[in-house]
Amino acid sequence: xRISRPLALxxxxxxxxxxxxxxxxxxTPRADPAPVPLAVAEDGxxxxxGFDTAPAKxxxxxxxxxxxxxxxxxxxxxxxxxxxxxGDLQVVYRPLTFLDDSYDGxxxxxxxxxxxxxEAKGEFPANGTQFQRFxxxxxxxxxxxGQPFAADxxxxxxxxxxxxxxxxxxxxxxxxxxxLVDMEDHNFEMLFEVDQITTGTPTVYDLNAAEKLxxxxxSWLADLVKS
Numbered sequence: 001x002r003i004s005r006p007l008a009l010x011x012x013x014x015x016x017x018x019x020x021x022x023x024x025x026x027x028t029p030r031a032d033p034a035p036v037p038l039a040v041a042e043d044g045x046x047x048x049x050g051f052d053t054a055p056a057k058x059x060x061x062x063x064x065x066x067x068x069x070x071x072x073x074x075x076x077x078x079x080x081x082x083x084x085x086x087g088d089l090q091v092v093y094r095p096l097t098f099l100d101d102s103y104d105g106x107x108x109x110x111x112x113x114x115x116x117x118x119e120a121k122g123e124f125p126a127n128g129t130q131f132q133r134f135x136x137x138x139x140x141x142x143x144x145x146g147q148p149f150a151a152d153x154x155x156x157x158x159x160x161x162x163x164x165x166x167x168x169x170x171x172x173x174x175x176x177x178x179x180l181v182d183m184e185d186h187n188f189e190m191l192f193e194v195d196q197i198t199t200g201t202p203t204v205y206d207l208n209a210a211e212k213l214x215x216x217x218x219s220w221l222a223d224l225v226k227s
Contacts, residue, residue: 038125045094045183047114047118048091061190061194062093064099065106070142106145106148112177113134113149119167130163130164131163134171136161137157141157202215
């Protein structure tokens with residue numbers, strides 16, 4: 001079993017704190033009680049979490065077995081959830097699977113689970129905040145080179161992230177939620193356009209400024225939402 005100890009809940013929003021992360025976050029919660037939107041991108045190969053009215057918009061290119069992608073979620077996952085929730089930020093997740101050895105490998109299983117989480121089940125759709133928490137669970141509990149997550153592991157992480165029961169069932173069920181081959185080809189082509197020299201993950205792209213962000217700078221997210 002690869003599931004780590006549950007992440008602690010903090011603040012009134014119940015946001016998840018990654019191990020070792022003590023950075024303070026700022027912002028004013030939205031008065032609008034509407035749930036944070038969650039949708040599939042228009043091209044069908046990204047997952048959009050957050051309000052369209054968010055002043056900051058980014059794409060995150062991420063590979064489920066990439067350890068640096070796991071570090072990104074450990075350090076910034078709770079801040080991303082916070083800013084998505086209060087309406088400061090909209091995030092488009094674009095998964096890739098280039099570290100897999102087979103079509104149905106570890107990364108493919110995680111990528112499929114992300115798209116499965118977007119599928120509304122009756123009156124119980126997931127929201128953008130829950131989705132970000134699910135992303136954090138998946139990457140914090142990653143096992144690069146290991147066996148794909150089993151159904152019970154996916155279900156536990158979906159539950160820990162707060163996904164509604166019917167959505168968690170869909171995630172754990174493993175039914176195809178996206179064409180993984182087309183997703184990989186499309187998202188890698190987009191990633192290559194962002195950076196043709198150091199093409200890799202994690203890559204965070206500022207959609208408004210049309211530029212790759214320097215995530216080695218620890219203040220990248222704080223500076224982004226301030227601007």
